[in-house]
Amino acid sequence: MNSITKFLLGALAGTTVISAPAAEAPKPYGAIPTPQQVEWQRMEFYAFIHFGLNTYTGREWGYGDEDPKMFDPKSFNASEIVETFKKGGMKGMIYTAKHHDGFCAWPTKTTEHNITKTPWKGGKGDVVKEFADACKKHGIKFGTYLSPWDRNHAEYGRPGYLDAYYGQIRELLSNYGPVFEIWFDGANGGDGYYGGARERRNIGKADTYYNFEHIVKMIRGIQPNCIIWGAGHHGDARWGGSEKGHVNYPHWSTVAKEGGNAGTGKRGGERWVPAEGDTTINHAGWFWHQGQAGRVKSPETLMQVWFDSVGRGANLILNVAADKNGKLDPADVASLMEFKKLRDELYAKDFARGAKVSGSQVRGKDKKFAASNMTDGKIDTYWAVEDDNLTPTAIITLPKPATFDVIRIREQIRLGQRVDSFNVDAMIKGKWVCIDNGGKTIGNQVMRVLPAPVTAQKLRLRITGSQATPCISEFSLLKQPAGAIRPTISRVGDQLVILPKDTPIVYTTDGSNPNPNSPKYTANAKYEGAGMVKAAALLKGNKLGPVTQTKLGICKKGWKVISTSNGKGQAAIDDNPRTAWLAPAEGNQTITIDMGKAHQLDSFSYIPRQDGQTKGMTDRYVFEISADGKQWTKAAEGEFSNLRANPIELNVKLKNNGQAARYFRFTGTHALDGSGTSAAELNVFPK
Ligand code: FUL
Ligand code: CA
Numbered sequence: 001m002n003s004i005t006k007f008l009l010g011a012l013a014g015t016t017v018i019s020a021p022a023a024e025a026p027k028p029y030g031a032i033p034t035p036q037q038v039e040w041q042r043m044e045f046y047a048f049i050h051f052g053l054n055t056y057t058g059r060e061w062g063y064g065d066e067d068p069k070m071f072d073p074k075s076f077n078a079s080e081i082v083e084t085f086k087k088g089g090m091k092g093m094i095y096t097a098k099h100h101d102g103f104c105a106w107p108t109k110t111t112e113h114n115i116t117k118t119p120w121k122g123g124k125g126d127v128v129k130e131f132a133d134a135c136k137k138h139g140i141k142f143g144t145y146l147s148p149w150d151r152n153h154a155e156y157g158r159p160g161y162l163d164a165y166y167g168q169i170r171e172l173l174s175n176y177g178p179v180f181e182i183w184f185d186g187a188n189g190g191d192g193y194y195g196g197a198r199e200r201r202n203i204g205k206a207d208t209y210y211n212f213e214h215i216v217k218m219i220r221g222i223q224p225n226c227i228i229w230g231a232g233h234h235g236d237a238r239w240g241g242s243e244k245g246h247v248n249y250p251h252w253s254t255v256a257k258e259g260g261n262a263g264t265g266k267r268g269g270e271r272w273v274p275a276e277g278d279t280t281i282n283h284a285g286w287f288w289h290q291g292q293a294g295r296v297k298s299p300e301t302l303m304q305v306w307f308d309s310v311g312r313g314a315n316l317i318l319n320v321a322a323d324k325n326g327k328l329d330p331a332d333v334a335s336l337m338e339f340k341k342l343r344d345e346l347y348a349k350d351f352a353r354g355a356k357v358s359g360s361q362v363r364g365k366d367k368k369f370a371a372s373n374m375t376d377g378k379i380d381t382y383w384a385v386e387d388d389n390l391t392p393t394a395i396i397t398l399p400k401p402a403t404f405d406v407i408r409i410r411e412q413i414r415l416g417q418r419v420d421s422f423n424v425d426a427m428i429k430g431k432w433v434c435i436d437n438g439g440k441t442i443g444n445q446v447m448r449v450l451p452a453p454v455t456a457q458k459l460r461l462r463i464t465g466s467q468a469t470p471c472i473s474e475f476s477l478l479k480q481p482a483g484a485i486r487p488t489i490s491r492v493g494d495q496l497v498i499l500p501k502d503t504p505i506v507y508t509t510d511g512s513n514p515n516p517n518s519p520k521y522t523a524n525a526k527y528e529g530a531g532m533v534k535a536a537a538l539l540k541g542n543k544l545g546p547v548t549q550t551k552l553g554i555c556k557k558g559w560k561v562i563s564t565s566n567g568k569g570q571a572a573i574d575d576n577p578r579t580a581w582l583a584p585a586e587g588n589q590t591i592t593i594d595m596g597k598a599h600q601l602d603s604f605s606y607i608p609r610q611d612g613q614t615k616g617m618t619d620r621y622v623f624e625i626s627a628d629g630k631q632w633t634k635a636a637e638g639e640f641s642n643l644r645a646n647p648i649e650l651n652v653k654l655k656n657n658g659q660a661a662r663y664f665r666f667t668g669t670h671a672l673d674g675s676g677t678s679a680a681e682l683n684v685f686p687k
Contacts (some may be wrong), residue, residue, distance in 0.1 A: 007532035017229065026384055029416035029468035031254045031629045037236055038414060040180070041253075041274050042379070044310050046141070047085040048278065048319035051127070051681065053103045054287040058653060061641030062101025064151030064193030069116040071103075078130035082138045084328060085320070088336040089343060092141030092180050094317060095131045099145075100187060102152025110167040113152045132176040140500020143181035143227075144172050148210050149188045154195025156202050159436035162210070162309045171223040182219065184212070184230035184240065187642065207232035209673025229276065233258045233638040237315075238265075238273045243646035245316055246278030246308040250440035253313060253417050267420070268467060274444065277309030280319040281332045283293055288321040290456045290653070293331040294532060294551040298486045306343065310446030311408075327517055338546075345481035349404035350520045352477040353377055360393040361385040363515040374461075374475040382412040382473040390466040396475060401457040404477035407436060409461070410445040414473040417443045419472075420465035424448070427458035442472070453479065479486075485537040487521075489550040492575040494557040497659065498535050503505065506544070507535040518540045528555040530686050553605065553683035558596040561677060562663070565590045572679040574664075577649075580609040580680040583668075584616055589677035598660040600687040601625060606640060606666075607681040608647045618668035619643050625661035633659060644672060649681075658687075 033041065054062050056070040085093050098104045104114040106128035116123045128144065136140035146168055155161040173179055179277040189203040203209040212232040221228055228235040238255065240247040241263025252265030253274040261269065279301070284292035297305075302318070309316040320332050352375050359371030363384040371394045373381035387391045407424055411417060422439040435456075436448050459477070463470045473654045487505050490497045498505050506518040509527055514536045519525075521535065530552055537545035563567035566583035569591045583589035608617045623636040635654040664684060668677025 006036050010455070014073065015462065021364070021366075023369060026363070026387065026415055026469055026471055028414070029418055030268055031270055032416045033253070033274070034236070036225050037272060037274060040237065041315065041413065043091040043141070043394045043557070045090055045316050045318070046094065046143070047088070047090045048094050048096075048145075048280075048286075048317045049081070049131075049320055049670070050286040050324060051288075051322040051326070052096055052099050052105055053101055054367050055097060055629050058287075058289055058651075059641065060287060060650070061187075061283045061639065062099065062103070062151065063191070063639075064100075064102050064153075066101055066103065068103060068113065068115075068117040069119060071115070072120045072324065073324065073326025075533040076120075076127075076130075076322070078127075078134035078219065081127060081136060081322065081328055082131065082134035082140060082334070084333055086138045086140050089338070089340045090140065090318070092143055092534075093135060094133065094143035094145055094181060094183060095128065096145040096147075097128050098147050098150070100147045100149045100151050100166065100185075100528070101146075102150040104168065106171070109172055110164040110171070110475045111153060128172065128176055136177060137437040141180035142177065142317060143179055143183070145183035146172060146187065146207065147185050147187075147315070149190075151192030151194065154194065154197065156194050156200035157209075162211065165210070165446035166215070166218065169218065170222065170498070173219060173226065178440070179223055179226050180606070181227040181229055182209075184215075184228070186230055187645070191209045191639075197528065207234075229601045233260070236273065238317055239260065239277045240277035240309065240314055242277075243279055243642075245277040245305040245318070247275050247314040249312050250420075250444060251275070251314065252311040253413065253443050268331060273377050275314040276317055277305070278317045278319070279305060280321070281335060282321065282329070285648060286642070286647070288323040288329065289651060291651075292550065293329055294549045296329070296331040296335045297548075298630050299335055299342050300486055300546065302335065302339040303342050303480075306339075307447055307449055311441035311449070313441070313445055321484055342481055346406065346478050350476040350478060351398055351404050352396060352475055354399060355381070356397045357475075359383055359385065361389055374472050377474075379410065379473050380412075382471045384471050385469055387469050387665045389469055392465050392470065393463070394461045394475075396459040396461065396476075398457050399458070401455055402477060403453050403455040404479050405450045405453040406478040407448040407450070407482060408445060408473065408474070408478060409439075409442050409448075410474040411442045412473045413444050414544055415471050416468070417441070418466045419443075419463055419470050420467060420586070422464055423462045425460040425462065426454050426456035427460075428454075428456060432460060445474075447478075449644065485545045486548045487535040487537060489533050489535050489548065490556070490575070491527065491552055494526045494528045494555050496521070496527045496533070498525075505535050506538050507533060509533050513547055514544065516544060527552075528557060530554050551685070553685045554595065560594045560596070562592040562594050563590075564592070569593075572682050575681070577607045577680045580611070580678055582609070582616060582676070582678045584674065584676040586675050588667050588669050590665055591677075591679070591682075592629075592663065592665045593682070595684070596664055597663070598627060598662040600655050600658060601635070601655045601656055601661050601664075601684050602687045603648055603685045604636070604649050604664070605649050605651045605683040605685070606679055607649045607683075608640065608643050609678050609680050610647065614644050614672045616678045617643055617647065617672040618670070618677050618679065619672050620668070620670035622667045622669060623654065624665040625654070625656055625659065626665070626666075627660050628664040629663045632665060649683075651685075
C-alpha cells in the first residue's frame, strides 16, 4: 500500500487525527547483524590484557622456548585489575590465555607448556579462572585470546597440533562461564622452537590448516553467544586494519563474502562482520616492558583514537598490560581514568535530547516512525520515510540555543547499514549554514568532530545518498571538554623541543615533577644528558597542567656514521623518525656509529621505517659494541616482533657486562618483504 492510498483510507474512515493506520516497518536491507552482534556493537569499549611469559622476557613475541618458571606474579589480583577496567568504563576484558609462544595460562590438559609448571601458587594457579571470576564479580564481560600460532608445540603446522588446539578452545569455552568474545589472531607460521626443532614452519592457507569452519561450528555448539573475532571469513567480528585502534571512514559493518575488508568494510557487502579497533594504552607494545611509564598515551591521544574507532561505528579494545608482579602500571591506569573523565564530560549532555524534529516525510504518517524518534534517547526507535525516498531531510529545533562541536548520528542497524552520505546545516543569523558537508557513512554510529564549536538552536540533517530508505535512530549534539594542554617532548641533537609553541611550559631533567618555579622552556633550551624529561604547561594563577614525560637516550650531538655497507646512514641518527636509513642491497647490511666518547650502555632502541611501507623493514638484528672500533662484542641479537601490524619503537636490553663502548654497530639479518636493512632511528640508553 502506498502512502496516498493509506492517506485516502484514513480520510475515508472519517478520521481527523494525523496518525494514519499503522505503517509497516521498512524491510531489512542487505546483510544484517545477529542479535549477538547488535549487543556486541553496543558494548563499544573493553580491555585487552597481554600477560604471560613475554611479560618476563620483555619480548613482544616469545619464541616458544621460554621457561615457565619465570612466571611468578607475586601481587597478581584479578579483582583489582577488573575493577580498574570497570572504573575506566570498559564493558569487558579479553585475556591472552595463550599468545604465540604457546604458554597456556590455565591448567590445560592439551600441553605441558602451561601454568602448572610455574612456581606461581605452587603450580595450582589458573589466571583464566581468576579473570573470569573477577569479571563475574564486577559485572563486566569476560573474553579470551587464544593464538592459533603456537611456537612451542612440536606438532605445529602438522595435523597433530589441531587436536591440542581444538581441545584448548573447548576447555576455555566450557570451564569458565560465558565468554563474550574469542580472538583468533592473524599472525601465523614462521620461526619457532616447535618442541626443539627450532625451524621455520609454513602453514599455507590458515583457513585450510586450522579449519575455521569446523572451529566456528564447534564454538556455536558450546557458546552460541560468543562473538568470534577473525577465523578467516567465518567469524562475527573483524580486525580494524591497524594496531593504532583507528578504522577508516567511510566505514561499513558489511564485508565481502570471502574477504576481510579490514578498516573500511564493503558497501553492500554480503556479510555483517563489524570491526574492532585494537590498540595499546602504552607505546611500548602489547606486553609490559621495563620503564614503559614514560611512554603512556595521553588521554587526549586516546580521545582521538575514540573518535577514530567508536566514532566511526567500530568497537575499541584497549590493551593495558600487567607487569611482572601482576600489577597494572600506575601511569597507564592514570591515563585510563583521565580518558574516562574526558568521555564522561563529552557525554554529560546531549543538547539535542528532547528536541522537536520535523521530518520532510514520515513513513505512512505513522507516529511510530516520527522524526522525533531521533532525539528521544532510545536507540531502538527510529525515523523512517517511504521506501522510495532516499534523501529525506529533518529540522531539529533545540529547547534552547546550544554550543556543541560533535554531531553523533546512529542508524537502526537491525535493518542493515544504508546511508552513504549526509550533510548538517545550522541556522545562523537567520540563514542555513552548512556546518558539516563531509558526512559519509553512519551505521552503528558516527561522531563528526567539527573544527570549531558552533552555537545554534535550529539544525538540519540532510541525507544526501542512501542504498535504501534511511532509518535513523539517534541524532545528538555533544561538546568536547576543553582539553588540558599536555606538552610533547623530543630532542634534535642537543636542542630540546617541547610543544605546543606559544604556551608557557616548565620542565625538569632530574626526574622530579615540575613545579611553577622549574625552568621555563624556551626555543633555545639545550640538554645534552640522558634520562627522564618532564614538562607541564604553566597555567593562570601559577597552576600546572598535567605532567608529561619522555625518556631520552644518549644525546646524538657529535655522533658520526663511520660507515654503512650500503645507503646513507645519517638518517638513522638524525633524531627524526620520519627519515630512514635504507640499505636495500642483498644480504646483511651494517651501520657503524661513533658516539665520540665512551658510555656504559644499558639498552638500545630501534624505530622501524615510519612511512607506512614494510619493504626491507629489519625484523632480525645483531647489535655490537666496541671501545676502539676494532674489537667488537655482541651485546644483543634477536627478533623485532609484530612490526608489520605495529611498527613502533622497540627497546632491547644489552648484555655487555659493564664494558665501555664508544662505538656501536647494528646489522640487519632478516627483512620483511624484501632484502637489506633499514632503520628510521637508533637510540642508546646509558646504565
Ligand atoms: C597481533 C599479535 O601478533 C600481537 O602480538 C598482539 O597480540 C596483537 C593484539 O595481535 O596480531
Ligand atoms: Ca530513537
